[in-house]
Amino acid sequence: AQSVTQPDIHITVSEGASLELRCNYSYGATPYLFWYVQSPGQGLQLLLKYFSGDTLVQGIKGFEAEFKRSQSSFNLRKPSVHWSDAAEYFCAVGARGKLIFGQGTELSVKP
Amino acid sequence: NAGVMQNPRHLVRRRGQEARLRCSPMKGHSHVYWYRQLPEEGLKFMVYLQKENIIDESGMPKERFSAEFPKEGPSILRIQQVVRGDSAAYFCASSQETGLNYEQYFGPGTRLTVT
Numbered sequence: 001a002q003s004v005t006q007p008d009i010h011i012t013v014s015e016g017a018s019l020e021l022r023c024n025y026s027y028g029a030t031p032y033l034f035w036y037v038q039s040p041g042q043g044l045q046l047l048l049k050y051f052s053g054d055t056l057v058q059g060i061k062g063f064e065a066e067f068k069r070s071q072s073s074f075n076l077r078k079p080s081v082h083w084s085d086a087a088e089y090f091c092a093v094g095a096r097g098k099l100i101f102g103q104g105t106e107l108s109v110k111p
Numbered sequence: 112n113a114g115v116m117q118n119p120r121h122l123v124r125r126r127g128q129e130a131r132l133r134c135s136p137m138k139g140h141s142h143v144y145w146y147r148q149l150p151e152e153g154l155k156f157m158v159y160l161q162k163e164n165i166i167d168e169s170g171m172p173k174e175r176f177s178a179e180f181p182k183e184g185p186s187i188l189r190i191q192q193v194v195r196g197d198s199a200a201y202f203c204a205s206s207q208e209t210g211l212n213y214e215q216y217f218g219p220g221t222r223l224t225v226t
Binding site: 034042097 | 115142144146152153154155156159166167170202204214215216217218219220222
């Protein structure tokens, strides 16, 4: 069965530090992978997506993610975090028209 | 171009009442999806609809929940005889009519509170 695991429930980083949020997926075929961000009380905004091709994908707000088939991972990275990046981040895999989400990682940013 | 619109943004119902949540997809989008986010959890798929058709309702509870997307007007998620456990944020998403394009755009959600 398809599934997505985000091992880290909560991460705190200092402003200006680098960030990596982990995501592992389970899917039989070539996956369609997504990262979304959710600010408190808001809907979800798409950060980036992977369908095929280059395994390093660039997204909005300076985020990038790398697809590693051998590790079944799609980790999200940002070289320098800003205070406005504090939010909850969801990794998802597309499966027959629906999205299967991980549990989310809440990011806190220290000044 | 307006995004996905949901109303109401907040809804309070007493146990046993009915809740109706509305979703207007982005212009040009004919696929609608409903997801539920329980407190401290990720989003769970509920139902996938096209105009006048339910494509996948594998995530819908068997009782009290129904969804429709009529030819004209918004998609409606209906919850009859609400219980406290229905309290959650309900998100609608829409996508274009391309089968392999899973890029879904989300609305701001409806936060349902059952008292």
